[in-house]
Amino acid sequence: MRGVTKGGDPRNADPAAPKPPAPASRRSRPTPHPVLLRWLVLVLAVGVWELVARAHGSVYFPPPDRIARHVHDLWFDGPARHLFLTSAAVADILPSLGRMAAGFLLATVAGIVLGVMVGRSRRAYALCNPVLQFARAVPPPALVPVFVVVFSFGTPMQIASIAFSAVWPVLINTAAGVRNTDPLRLDVAAVLRLNTAERLWFLVLPSALPRIFAGLRLSLSLSLILMVFSELLPGTANGIGFTLTEAQTRSDLLTVWAALVLLGVLGYLLNTGLLAVEKRLIGRERAV
């Protein structure tokens, strides 16, 4: 009777009833007001900006409603079959995003591959860490002139600048995450006789994933910065950064502001997208 044999009902066999999934609600409050509050602050800030800008009437600081209308007219007034994008948007935003995506993807792949290689060996990690810290400490835009020399102006230079700047946070965080794999789990992997690929796929990468994403978030914002910066240089014929400098030479401050707003919105959306991917991949264990 006491022997728990097959088919024993786990509820009887186990007096500690299954815990409810760990409190995912820890962060969300009983009322929705933090969300409302956050948007309220934004709305208020824009409202104050609007009032002050109108009161001043300065050509350098147009009120936000004019900027918003200008953003709309410039880029989002197109036909529905082009997703409302104007030809200017297709000519400027898409190339910028394309270069940024290419640079960021290169940085992600290279950063994760190199990070795993560095992180898997204690010696490689000890040897490489000072170099990595140094490479990370160099302000990325300062490297762009080097790439201009190597690649001359144009898209390859821009992609290389983005990738080379954005690779360090992913690389360093991946290496640290891989380095910190739970030693007990490595013993488990050894006892289960997982081969190298299985150990990587089923143990090392999943446990390093939170660190990898911490690196990716930094890399993403660096990619955006480097995208704009590399487009400010001569030899660029399109892109948001190009629009920015070009408007500035024409003293078209409204377009400058419009480009800034667009960059802010893009940065926010990209980060939100990355957070959504992260949540989908590792949100579950976060609850532990």
Add this chain to the structure above:
Amino acid sequence: MSHATRPQEHGQGTDRVLQLSAVGQHYGDHRVLHDITLTVPAGQLLCVVGPSGCGKSTLLRTIAGLLPAREGTITIDGDPVTGVPDSLAVVFQDYGRSLFPWLTVRDNVALPLRRRGLARAERRAEADRILDRVGLSGAARRHPWQLSGGMQQRVAIARALVCRPTLLLMDEPFGSLDAQTREDLEDLLLEVHRTDGTTIVFVTHDIDESVYVGDRVVVLSPGPGSKIVLDLPVPLPGRRDQIATRGLPEFVALRAEVGRAVRGKGVQET
């Protein structure tokens, strides 16, 4: 399940024997184990008891091939242990860390089957079969952290059993569970041992538990340089039962003997 229970019939593993000769282990100057010589016949459930810090876990890690023996040799069926031996499984105490939280219960259990070259469907079927055996048929698609501690340790046991090991090592597997859960899992272990005839080395610091589950109890002295101070067969009559067995006079006497050895004053009285 169709496993017929054949009480006390061990040794289907024929002559598979675990043998330790003069095994010693040290970290630098710190001596952990000294001159451990042991023969574990096939099908035996050997309990290793000792005060905390006496090197029980080190001994287990050495047998598992996770830690090379600094002195002496370990053989399984005459083959020296150099890496993790085939057909060996380990259950660790810390189930929360030993299971992979990003995999479902079923995928955790099916993981060791990959090296057997089974198709995905076969791996899943096998995992489900073993989950059913440990009483977790309903939990296959959940994640380990959604389960209670006892259920998580059942998952770890299922993962250990899925490759039908002939040698099972358990490192204080029930040490962090509440009393009731612990008793249930002890009985689950005994049932597995009865049916499969697996050789089991079971490390614990709990004297009662060692006498209850073991065919034989070995007591290690406190470190540093722990050695075997008592090697005691456990000839308890009949099938073990949490209430009846623990009340037997033989049980009480054995428990006292092991207890004295653990406290370091029993040897002269045996």
